[in-house]
Amino acid sequence: MNKFFLLSGSVLGLLGVAIGAFGAHALKAMLEASGRADTFETGVRYMFYHAIALVLVGILSKEFPGNTINWSGNTFLLGTLIFSGSLFLICFTGINVFGAVAPIGGTLLVIGWGLLFWSVLKG
Numbered sequence: 001m002n003k004f005f006l007l008s009g010s011v012l013g014l015l016g017v018a019i020g021a022f023g024a025h026a027l028k029a030m031l032e033a034s035g036r037a038d039t040f041e042t043g044v045r046y047m048f049y050h051a052i053a054l055v056l057v058g059i060l061s062k063e064f065p066g067n068t069i070n071w072s073g074n075t076f077l078l079g080t081l082i083f084s085g086s087l088f089l090i091c092f093t094g095i096n097v098f099g100a101v102a103p104i105g106g107t108l109l110v111i112g113w114g115l116l117f118w119s120v121l122k123g
Helices: 002-025 028-034 037-063 067-093 096-100 102-122
Strands: none
Touching (some): 002 067, 028 037, 037 067, 067 102, 096 102
């Protein structure tokens, strides 16, 4: 399972750079005009944070094997897709109802950090 998290973290990191650069250059005027530049940057920032967290889970899963650390990685991945994805959807579509989905992703990210803590504590 650790390879899955290493690969997932690498892909999220790659996407974070690509999406961030795209936003800073090609979408800058549109994001500023819509007042969504901060929303976009938050989505990219959290994608990066959790790309690093997934790589960390991949590395630590050898030291602390078990289902808890795997659940941590899974919740990081799903939480990032939901949280950052909903923010990007708001930016690209202007449909603010996607903002109601972001807390679900945020909650999963918090749970992921708690599960990582628990994995190390019990390991």
